[in-house]
Amino acid sequence: MNICFATSECVPFVKTGGLADVSGALPKALAQIGCNVKVFVPLYQSIHTDKYDLIFASDLYNTQIDADTYHRHFNTWYGKLPDSDVEVYFVDCPGYFHRSSTYTNDMDEGERFIFFNHAVFSIMQRYNWHPDIIHCNDWQTSLMPAMAKHRYNWDSLFQGTASVLSIHNIGYQGRYGQHYVHSAGLPQDFFYPGGPVEYHGSFSFMKTGVVFADAISTVSPTYAQEIQTPSFGEGLDGILRTRSQDVWGILNGIDTTDWNPSLDPHIASTFDASSLEKKLINKKAVVEEMGLPYREETPVIGIISRFANQKGFDLLKPVLENILYHHDVQFVVLGSGEQHIEDFFNWAHTAHPDRVGIYIGYNNGLAHRIEAGSDMFLMPSAYEPCGLNQMYSLNYGTVPIVHKIGGLADTVQDYHEHHGKGNGFSFYEFSPHVLRDTIVRALAVYHDKEAWNAIVQRGMAQDFTWENSANIYKELYEYAAGKV
Numbered sequence: 486m487n488i489c490f491a492t493s494e495c496v497p498f499v500k501t502g503g504l505a506d507v508s509g510a511l512p513k514a515l516a517q518i519g520c521n522v523k524v525f526v527p528l529y530q531s532i533h534t535d536k537y538d539l540i541f542a543s544d545l546y547n548t549q550i551d552a553d554t555y556h557r558h559f560n561t562w563y564g565k566l567p568d569s570d571v572e573v574y575f576v577d578c579p580g581y582f583h584r585s586s587t588y589t590n591d592m593d594e595g596e597r598f599i600f601f602n603h604a605v606f607s608i609m610q611r612y613n614w615h616p617d618i619i620h621c622n623d624w625q626t627s628l629m630p631a632m633a634k635h636r637y638n639w640d641s642l643f644q645g646t647a648s649v650l651s652i653h654n655i656g657y658q659g660r661y662g663q664h665y666v667h668s669a670g671l672p673q674d675f676f677y678p679g680g681p682v683e684y685h686g687s688f689s690f691m692k693t694g695v696v697f698a699d700a701i702s703t704v705s706p707t708y709a710q711e712i713q714t715p716s717f718g719e720g721l722d723g724i725l726r727t728r729s730q731d732v733w734g735i736l737n738g739i740d741t742t743d744w745n746p747s748l749d750p751h752i753a754s755t756f757d758a759s760s761l762e763k764k765l766i767n768k769k770a771v772v773e774e775m776g777l778p779y780r781e782e783t784p785v786i787g788i789i790s791r792f793a794n795q796k797g798f799d800l801l802k803p804v805l806e807n808i809l810y811h812h813d814v815q816f817v818v819l820g821s822g823e824q825h826i827e828d829f830f831n832w833a834h835t836a837h838p839d840r841v842g843i844y845i846g847y848n849n850g851l852a853h854r855i856e857a858g859s860d861m862f863l864m865p866s867a868y869e870p871c872g873l874n875q876m877y878s879l880n881y882g883t884v885p886i887v888h889k890i891g892g893l894a895d896t897v898q899d900y901h902e903h904h905g906k907g908n909g910f911s912f913y914e915f916s917p918h919v920l921r922d923t924i925v926r927a928l929a930v931y932h933d934k935e936a937w938n939a940i941v942q943r944g945m946a947q948d949f950t951w952e953n954s955a956n957i958y959k960e961l962y963e964y965a966a967g968k969v
């Protein structure tokens with residue numbers, strides 16, 4: 486089965502969040518169960534072709550796209566996902582992709598990704614490669630199902646091609662002006678109030694994907710249900726409900742070659758479930774790296790996050806001072822994003838320089854060291870389609886404290902002293918005092934070494950490898966293929 490996997494980010498080449506981890510790992514897992522996957526990603530300025538030994542596809546030199554309203558040329562480079570034979574194709578068009586960041590607020594943001602969607606079709610055409618499935622991800626590639634059906638349907642190469650849209654985050658929908666309908670090569674008469682591509686007067690890329698994809702997946706079973714409700718559907722719940730048979734929730738896995746405490750080259754000391762005492766070496770190392778005084782018995786809570794409203798830090802603002810006043814605990818925080826959240830953590834660090842260590846920015850090595858060295862990991866997300874860090878945490882013996890929604894609800898089971906089960910701590914009511922109570926509950930259990938160790942062991946024993954999920958994606962591909 487030939488799978489065209491189109492994505493706007495992919496580890497190790499370019500990453501802003503979990504989509505990159507998924508794009509770097511799922512195709513490999515699919516290849517291992519017999520799928521022939523090709524990954525397509527833009528060649529952003531940040532991707533250095535020499536660093537990854539990418540090869541220039543001279544046979545595709547200067548491919549032209551006639552996208553009705555504009556004419557652009559692009560080049561193609563290719564390489565492989567590390568430790569695999571999965572080919573990755575890079576769309577090289579500096580005019581669109583040499584910007585200071587992966588995503589922008591530039592006027593042509595929608596156009597950049599329309600172009601990328603066209604380019605992926607062009608590469609398949611130039612190689613005469615028939616995809617059985619086009620698997621697109623989030624709004625940046627979600628026009629492809631409609632384009633396959635209404636722009637490229639003249640080409641017999643795409644006859645019998647089915648499409649799957651994976652929603653990694655419905656909070657970002659890609660809404661742009663009506664004039665882009667033409668650039669995408671779609672019929673103008675798709676655009677009318679309530680029509681297949683229209684959402685509140687704009688051209689919604691995500692809605693278009695939801696309408697035209699043969700099957701839809703999202704990244705956890707709970708989020709698959711949630712997005713069909715007004716509270717989480719961000720306006721697309723109604724249309725998703727009309728397709729509820731076709732909406733599958735498939736939990737992300739984690740790449741256990743990259744995130745594995747017994748192999749991790751980024752951390753001070755590798756360890757596994759039978760050598761947890763070595764976690765202390767990592768704890769000391771990360772606490773000191775973050776500029777805090779180290780005390781073995783002081784619990785350390787890690788945070789690694791995009792600083793976006795989604796991530797729920799507004800809950801922590803009103804109670805952090807209270808927690809620090811009453812409890813012996815330190816925080817190590819890594820992240821960047823919205824100014825008000827950066828300001829909050831900057832303030833916390835200034836007010837408590839020996840209790841709150843911060844790194845504002847992106848730092849992959851430090852992310853590994855925080856996972857390895859923290860005792861607990863905090864994710865109070867308002868919504869979380871899947872979330873990867875709680876799974877990394879469980880794997881690294883770092884106990885997650887989470888809001889019980891989305892993928893967090895599917896992966897973290899609340900510890901309760903009465904039944905002695907659970908791999909972490911979770912809360913349902915989204916309020917600051919409930920967050921505080923949950924952190925305080927975790928801090929209390931932390932000092933019961935036997936109970937704590939059992940929680941850690943239960944987390945480390947869990948299997949979050951991609952194999953299971955890849956098998957379900959394959960079933961989804963077969964389901965989608967059955968529809969064309």
Ligand code: ADP
Binds near residue numbers: 819
């Ligand atoms: P999202 O995709 O919504 O940001 P996920 O939990 O799925 O959330 O994935 C986030 C990924 O990005 C994780 O691999 C996490 O370690 C990484 N990450 C987030 N912020 C940073 C940062 N500042 N530095 C390094 N890694 C980060």
Ligand code: GLC
Binds near residue numbers: 502503507653869892
């Ligand atoms: C999104 C979601 C996150 C998910 C990731 C990968 O960025 O916010 O919850 O883990 O995609 O699917």
